[in-house]
């Protein structure tokens with residue numbers, strides 16, 4: 001089955017009692033048993049819920065994976081993955097990543113005796129150099145948030161296999177429409193479903209997709225034992241969003257290209273970060289592992305001054321200034337003070353993240369209106 005058909009049909013089925021074509025919202029905490037242990041596969045909604053089950057199956061199908069696990073937020077999904085580790089274990093992570101992931105790693109799990117190495121992962125020799133006999137997890141985000149570096153998933157998988165470590169790919173920016181990491185050797189794919197997957201800026205959720213049965217069992221143990229599961233209403237909203245994922249992503253990519261090219265040609269713009277450009281340092285890797293280049297773009301104005309970036313952000317009319325990304329509406333952001341403020345300034349600078357960087361999530365509005373808004377804001 002092709003992607004667009006799967007987005008609409010995979011994992012879901014008409015309700016057996018009424019024939020309802022849309023998955024019902026099973027707003028229930030518990031399920032009646034005929035005799036102790038004699039039930040229909042559902043005992044308690046933290047553990048299983050039919051709306052969540054259909055979403056999990058749909059998510060697994062889109063990533064060509066075997067098992068899907070849904071969480072209350074993207075951070076809860078990341079938290080569940082890190083729970084696979086023991087004190088003394090080491091993680092190698094990209095040094096350019098979502099600020100909340102960095103905060104969870106350094107401010108929470110470092111206190112539990114897990115060591116994190118942050119390296120520029122688009123250079124695979126830096127990853128190899130950080131491997132020790134304690135390396136248990138390799139954390140890839142690609143393209144990265146917010147600098148749009150592209151990490152070679154197949155190469156990272158080779159390093160992980162040699163080290164005996166698990167490879168995770170945070171696929172939030174790409175979605176399975178653009179990239180399917182399990183097919184490139186990743187052990188786990190992780191999502192903030194809040195973004196493109198749900199797609200309408202109306203819910204916060206996360207997911208992990210895996211192939212391996214034992215890994216799935218370990219993760220579902222933590223999903224239930226720790227309890228970071230989503231409610232059925234939110235699962236329904238993501239299921240509804242997934243049905244248009246391919247159509248939305250196609251337009252995000254088309255508009256992304258138009259916005260990236262407009263910015264690159266603008267005399268007041270110093271640098272544009274977008275993996276679709278042939279002169280992007282990782283373009284060859286992006287062209288190899290992605291089916292298109294997405295709608296996330298970052299840029300820096302000439303002069304590299306934070307006050308100019310702030311003035312531009314204040315002038316946007318259509319690119320609303322807000323955290324998050326991946327919704328139908330265009331958003332703008334200032335990573336240094338918003339999404340990446342939890343990364344110390346020195347670490348941000350080392351990763352190449354300027355305090356004057358502007359991040360855009362290009363929506364699916366008419367591209368002409370988006371370009372007009374950029375023109376009036378940049379001047």
Ligand code: P1T
Pocket residue numbers: 073074075076098100101141145170172173191192193194204205206323324325339
């Ligand atoms: O916000 P939540 O659903 O918990 O997901 C966290 C998360 C994980 N991974 C990536 C790559 C992300 O971008 C995020 C959340 N990011 C934003 C809120 C943002 O504006 O970048």
